[in-house]
Amino acid sequence: MDLMEKLVSLCKRRGYIFPSSEIYGGLNGCWDYGPLGVELKRNIKDAWWQDMIARHDETDAPEGAPGPFGMVGLDCSILMNPTVWQASGHIGGFNDPMVDCRETRNRYRADQLVVYRLVPEGGESAPVASDELLFAAPGEIGKTDEATLLAPHRKRVESLRKKLGDVRLLAVPDALSDTNLRERTLAPGAKEPGSLTVPRAFNLMFKTHVGALEDNSSTAYLRPETAQGIFVNFKNVCDTARVRFPFGIGQIGKAFRNEINPRNFTFRSREFEQMEIEFFCRPEEAGEWYRYWRDRRYAWYVKLGLSTQRLHLREHDGDELAHYASACADVEYDFPFGVSELEGVANRTDFDLRQHMETSGKDLRYFEDQEPDADKRRFLPYVIEPSAGADRAALAFLCEAYCEDEVGGETRTVLRLHPRLAPIKVAVFPLVKKDGMPERALALYRELRSNFNAFYDEKGAIGRRYRRQDEAGTPFCVTVDGQTAEDGTVTLRERDSCEQRRVPAEAVAARLADELKSSPGVA
Ligand code: GAP
Numbered sequence: 384m385d386l387m388e389k390l391v392s393l394c395k396r397r398g399y400i401f402p403s404s405e406i407y408g409g410l411n412g413c414w415d416y417g418p419l420g421v422e423l424k425r426n427i428k429d430a431w432w433q434d435m436i437a438r439h440d441e442t443d444a445p446e447g448a449p450g451p452f453g454m455v456g457l458d459c460s461i462l463m464n465p466t467v468w469q470a471s472g473h474i475g476g477f478n479d480p481m482v483d484c485r486e487t488r489n490r491y492r493a494d495q496l497v498v499y500r501l502v503p504e505g506g507e508s509a510p511v512a513s514d515e516l517l518f519a520a521p522g523e524i525g526k527t528d529e530a531t532l533l534a535p536h537r538k539r540v541e542s543l544r545k546k547l548g549d550v551r552l553l554a555v556p557d558a559l560s561d562t563n564l565r566e567r568t569l570a571p572g573a574k575e576p577g578s579l580t581v582p583r584a585f586n587l588m589f590k591t592h593v594g595a596l597e598d599n600s601s602t603a604y605l606r607p608e609t610a611q612g613i614f615v616n617f618k619n620v621c622d623t624a625r626v627r628f629p630f631g632i633g634q635i636g637k638a639f640r641n642e643i644n645p646r647n648f649t650f651r652s653r654e655f656e657q658m659e660i661e662f663f664c665r666p667e668e669a670g671e672w673y674r675y676w677r678d679r680r681y682a683w684y685v686k687l688g689l690s691t692q693r694l695h696l697r698e699h700d701g702d703e704l705a706h707y708a709s710a711c712a713d714v715e716y717d718f719p720f721g722v723s724e725l726e727g728v729a730n731r732t733d734f735d736l737r738q739h740m741e742t743s744g745k746d747l748r749y750f751e752d753q754e755p756d757a758d759k760r761r762f763l764p765y766v767i768e769p770s771a772g773a774d775r776a777a778l779a780f781l782c783e784a785y786c787e788d789e790v791g792g793e794t795r796t797v798l799r800l801h802p803r804l805a806p807i808k809v810a811v812f813p814l815v816k817k818d819g820m821p822e823r824a825l826a827l828y829r830e831l832r833s834n835f836n837a838f839y840d841e842k843g844a845i846g847r848r849y850r851r852q853d854e855a856g857t858p859f860c861v862t863v864d865g866q867t868a869e870d871g872t873v874t875l876r877e878r879d880s881c882e883q884r885r886v887p888a889e890a891v892a893a894r895l896a897d898e899l900k901s902s903p904g905v906a
Contacts, residue, residue, distance in 0.1 A: 412645030412653030422806030459612025707734035798856030
């Protein structure tokens with residue numbers, strides 16, 4: 384089993400993540416978070432909200448910031464006036480190119496289907512011959528390794544190798560838009576070439592109807608991003624919140640995209656949660672604020688446990704930038720299925736506010752009454768947008784935390800989650816179910832539960848109970864044993880090192896609070 388299969392199985396076994404509506408066969412691209420998963424995701428969202436918004440001190444500049452700034456939150460509705468999506472460009476432009484395979488009935492994103500040819504050494508510049516067979520495989524040029532690309536066509540490729548000798552794999556750009564090349568392309572799993580359709584634009588927004596009438600006038604969309612709720616409330620916030628400019632508005636909430644190919648567990652889902660900040664600043668200062676947010680958001684993941692070996696900041700090239708962005712960087716994580724985006728940080732210029740100002744006819748310019756220069760008092764702010772996915776963050780933290788190690792000659796599976804993110808902070812056990820141990824353990828459990836998410840378990844061998852908590856990612860276990868009755872001490876076991884220390888029972892709460900505070904990275 385590879386790491387991803389092991390993780391999916393652990394998530395199911397321990398109650399982290401289940402397929403949505405599983406008893407009916409599930410629904411592609413939708414997932415349910417179980418009792419442990421909901422705590423993990425909530426802890427991620429809470430950490431984000433606390434670190435970015437609630438605990439932000441607007442009278443002081445955080446480390447690396449060009450100056451002090453304000454941060455406030457919003458919680459907007461998922462259904463909005465459809466004109467929002469007209470103005471934002473989503474109705475006209477939020478499309479992915481889609482191709483279908485008529486033979487296998489599979490559907491692909493055209494930009495994620497590599498069409499390639501096999502050429503003998505030295506024959507790279509030869510044009511595609513009229514009888515040459517091309518191959519298509521899901522992947523990304525330059526990102527997907529050769530073995531994965533070849534996998535769906537192994538037999539054909541082997542026989543070609545016998546005929547041609549040593550061959551190289553060459554991508555054939557735009558092959559799917561060319562009828563001749565498409566006719567000669569073999570789709571994954573297809574027996575005959577030519578089964579792929581012309582790429583068609585496919586709008587990713589889910590449509591619904593508001594009210595009793597199902598006609599064009601009642602069409603509404605499930606929001607594909609939380610960002611637009613922030614833009615259309617910009618004036619409301621300015622008029623009411625007395626925030627210190629420059630300032631950011633943050634929002635956590637569900638977003639929906641009818642992804643053509645949901646895949647890689649929760650990584651690409653059709654229903655997911657975003658944690659977005661729109662940071663409004665003066666146009667001339669946008670470059671500085673962009674760098675500040677890009678670096679701060681990268682550091683946030685590191686503080687919560689992602690290793691810098693697996694976490695990368697990738698600045699987009701000019702031709703990769705969306706039309707509204709003047710700079711963009713992706714925070715990428717080395718997932719078992721490849722390096723993929725966790726969060727995007729973009730300088731969106733004044734594109735969105737301008738679009739909404741022009742479409743709504745409302746003046747969305749900011750008025751700074753403290754500005755001495757009268758010409759600079761009213762202006763349309765630029766926006767820096769750090770846009771993260773809560774589900775992708777949860778998946779990255781789970782991948783990073785998953786570990787198998789040897790303890791006492793036995794292999795154990797352990798989730799080394801940051802204590803701040805761990806669903807259960809402490810588990811309390813009586814060593815055995817007699818001699819007053821359960822009563823003492825329950826009393827301690829109840830005391831701890833008033834401050835921490837605690838768990839009580841008295842069933843089974845103590846070693847098995849420890850292993851179960853290791854798999855759940857619980858950083859501390861406390862065991863009440865025979866000695867507790869004599870001197871009031873208990874065993875405090877640490878998940879990662881398996882180290883056990885005796886501590887007074889009444890000191891456990893303070894000790895835990897201390898451990899949670901002093902864990903590396905608690906912001
Ligand atoms: N407002 C900008 C925006 O929405 P995006 O790059 O399309 O930008 C931002 O999305 C983040 O939302 C991504 O970095 C990712 O973490 C998350 N996200 C986007 N599509 C997703 C999907 N289909 N499944 C899970 N998360 C997704």
